[in-house]
Amino acid sequence: MTERHNNDNFPGYEKIKTILNESPDLMCRKLEVGQEGIHIIFMKNLIKPEILNEYVIKYIEELSIEYLHYTYLMKNIPIEEIKVNLEEQEVISSLLNGFAYIYFLDEKKAFIVNCANPIERSIEKAETESLVYGPKISFTESLTSNVKIIRQNLNDYNLCTDEIKIGERVQKQIRIVYIKDIANDDTLQTLKDRIKQLSTDNIIDSSVLAQCLEDNHYSLFPQFILTELPDRFIYSILNGRIGVFIDGSPVGIIGPANFFSFFESTEDIYLRWSLSTFIRFIRLFAMVGSLFLTAIYVAAMTYHFELIPSKLLIIIGQSRSQVPFPPLLEALLLEGLIELLREAGARLPSKVGQTMGIVGGIVIGQATVEAGLTSNILIIIVAFSALGAFSAPIYEMGTAVRIARFPIIILAGVWGLNGIIFGICILMVHLLKLTSLNKPYLAPLYPLRMKDLQYFLIRLPHHFYMRRPLINRPKDSIRLKERLRNITDLDEF
């Protein structure tokens, strides 16, 4: 709260009414106390009437006459958040945010108090990223409660939540969340600069913001992790990453991200290391399979039947012989069908979704094979690919894999295995060039950081994690000082 009384240009009720296009919600409570006329102007639906009645109107009415002036009220009104020295624009936007505008007719001065009553969803279980173990809490649409959740779970005075406002028409609050003595300054600066450079009408959601902040807008791959899990958010921040919240979105943005971070889940930390490592490998394997398996089928069927083991050859050959299409068309048909199923399943209400799964999976799958439109081997492969793509813990990565599959299938159909290799080359070149907040995307594989491999490819028992991953370039890279000292002692011993 700063006190500068250089602005006497406070708008009156009439003016506000004109600016707000005579909104029927705009209310003005005209108080006549003593000689002073006080107007309390507010938007009817946006304020909490109890606050206004109890702490504003009642308070003013109970004051004796000598205190009824701007300076005293401004200093003593029992409401936590008030704003003085206002621009006209700010008055309007605050009114629209649920503030009440208290205007002193004689003095022609005013201030505003917060009586907001935002609509909030209660905190619920995470829907898109579900866990077996670990906290089930998820972010909500309210920025305040999101920050509250983070603060509650990460009680560190170095936790910063810097505020930036963006949006020309609809101003939105953005919070950049990081730990001051861990997060890398350059990365933080890059992120802040990028946010400040955005000039947009309105940012609807954090996923939109993430897209605007990306290094390469044309890439298939997401360059920020979007998560609705506070524990994942906190874990990333503690490892030197930077988080971003935007008002009205239940999803936090985490950056810089690398390719492998899309395949880790917080559950990997909760589960025992052996299982976690195994699961991580399964995810990576599933991703690779999902990308290339259908393509390999197409290539083998079209060009390289020599590669098929003799015993498999007969099974595949028999089921292929029923199919009237070339393998490329067959594969695209079935892949398209699966995508269609997924899309229909996602759009339908959950009760109908069940039926959809049965209709799609069993009826269509069975029927296409029996009708001889596809071979049953391909059904298995396509189902595996679909499962593989969904196994990525971050939905965005799953979608990227699903999209990347199609060009590779077409390449396989046109050039066989050579085409697949060509596709892999292009993919690799792209991934190698890609950065996220100027940090290499394929790290820690390229550039190779041996010490960081344990963070992203595998999961070791917890006492191996005494440092933070170096690829985020944390200022304070040591995580467990006590432990570290003990172990170095042991070494000397």
Added chain:
Amino acid sequence: MKKIVILLCSLLCTACMAPEKIIEMQGISTIIGFDLLDDNTYKGTISLLQFDRKEEKTSVTLSADGTTSKQIRQKLEEQTSHDITSGQLRTILFNKNMAETGISSFLDTMQRDSLISSLIFLAITDNAEETINNTNYEEYPEMGSYIYQLLDKHEKKEMLVNSNLHDFITTQYEIGIDPTLPIIKNANGVAPSIDSVALFKEDKIVGSISLINTLYIKLFTNNKAFLGDITVEIAAEELEKRGMAELNLPKSDIYKITLHPIKYKGNIEIKNEELVHLNATISVSTLEFQPSISVKNKDSLNKMEQLIGEALNKEFGYILEELKNLNTDPIGIGRKIRSVRKYSHLTEGDLRQKYSALKIKPNIKVEIKRTGSVD
């Protein structure tokens, strides 16, 4: 823009791509057999895997006559609606008559064909066409798969000396060693089986040796092979002569012992131009004595080892004699001689001449490491 141009240029690569071979349009040959007809014409028989809509049968055999393998192929191609491809070709059969006249001209064209793996099996049979048309195999979709499985099993267990195209061609062209190939027996009413091993002189078949006896060859050519169990017969009087009568052996004229080799080591030792020692040590465990005796003390065990060694040497001597008569050298003694610096000038002809006059002394030692083990 540059990137797009580069990507577009890559489309030119389509010209380099091999033509499409969609699986159900292929007649996938798994085995091909050649028979010699009269006056330089050959009969080629081929077993094809082909997949037809709504048909249980997945294989077809075709035959055609011709003077070269490619002509045969051309004629075979006329008989089927599928493209005949050799990407899954696993076995080539030759009939004996053909092998007597030499098979290298046929192998040369196979070797150069990039679609034919150099690891495909070669085998000799009496009549390739009949072997391929034999229907007495179980659980296999067609003959090619069956014979492949048969040969593959023997190859994997190292029971055959060498039988693939690559081995055959290298041993054929290498000076001082001759190739061998399995002989597949095809009798009426039973599935084809491996009968014996053909001995070659250059690319012409000259004789054969039983599958069990190939152990003597394997001893010196392959140090990781599976020798197979060895059964030796020892006359009772031999035992008595060595003073093993006190063992109270049961009365029998001939004692038979089956041994299971554990490991072995063979070495060709060139003494001089006329004398070659074939030294080998085989560690064995005894599996079976007929009639059963128990050899417990060390002394009689040593004597037993000696006796077995002598019996093996005797048999190996006969085999070597036969090899010399046939003038074929599957063990590679000539190669070993030639590897000695002072003999490295010797040509193929010189070696062949020398070989028949060569004195070869077999010297196999047997060590019984374990007794009474169970197979």
